[in-house]
Each structure stands twice: as C-alpha cells, then as structure tokens.
Amino acid sequence: MAHIKALADQGTNAAENLKPQEHGEHMAEHSANGDFARWASNAKDTVAEGAKEMREAVESGAKESADSIVSDVKGAATEVMENPVEAVKDAVTGVVQAEENHELPPP
Numbered sequence: 001m002a003h004i005k006a007l008a009d010q011g012t013n014a015a016e017n018l019k020p021q022e023h024g025e026h027m028a029e030h031s032a033n034g035d036f037a038r039w040a041s042n043a044k045d046t047v048a049e050g051a052k053e054m055r056e057a058v059e060s061g062a063k064e065s066a067d068s069i070v071s072d073v074k075g076a077a078t079e080v081m082e083n084p085v086e087a088v089k090d091a092v093t094g095v096v097q098a099e100e101n102h103e104l105p106p107p
Contacts, residue, residue: 001018001019001020001021002018002019002020002021002026002029003017003018003019004016004017004018004019005017006030006035006039008035008039008042
C-alpha cells in the first residue's frame, strides 16, 4: 500500500488516501517526485529549528540561574554585613546538615 498524499505532506492513513502499489514502483514514484530530497530538507530544517529553540531555552535558563545565584550571594552578603553572628550560625548549621546528609565531598 502507498499513500496518495504522503504522511510527510500531511496526508492521512484514511482508506481514500491509500492505493495498492508495488514497493519498487512506490520508491521510484517518490524518487521521481523529488520527495526524498524535499523531506530530508524539511527534516533538516525541523532539526535546526529545534536545536535553535533548545539553545535559546538553555541560554535563558542559564541566565535565570546566574541571576538567582547573584541574588543569593547579594542576600548572603547583606546578612553578613547586617548580622554577622547570625550569618556565621546559619553557615555552621548548613555545614553540619550537609555533613549529616553526606553531601560534602571527602576530605
């Protein structure tokens, strides 16, 4: 069976879009129509667009992460300046908890 309008060209698997066709004849028809080259080009464009979208998402996420880190550092610096004793207590508590949870690298 072959599709009258190819799936890659928004054809469907509906009975009215199918026709019996020998495999070699089917491939020859696609080749003669330039379908393989056109579909490969479409696939390449789709992959390139997807890669671009992924890169933009990663860059956006990296910027958000960097902004978050900068905000955290500013907050910690402010705490140290305004209340150094409390900042030291918080730091020690964090280290003790990390050690208890085995989150610290070995010495």
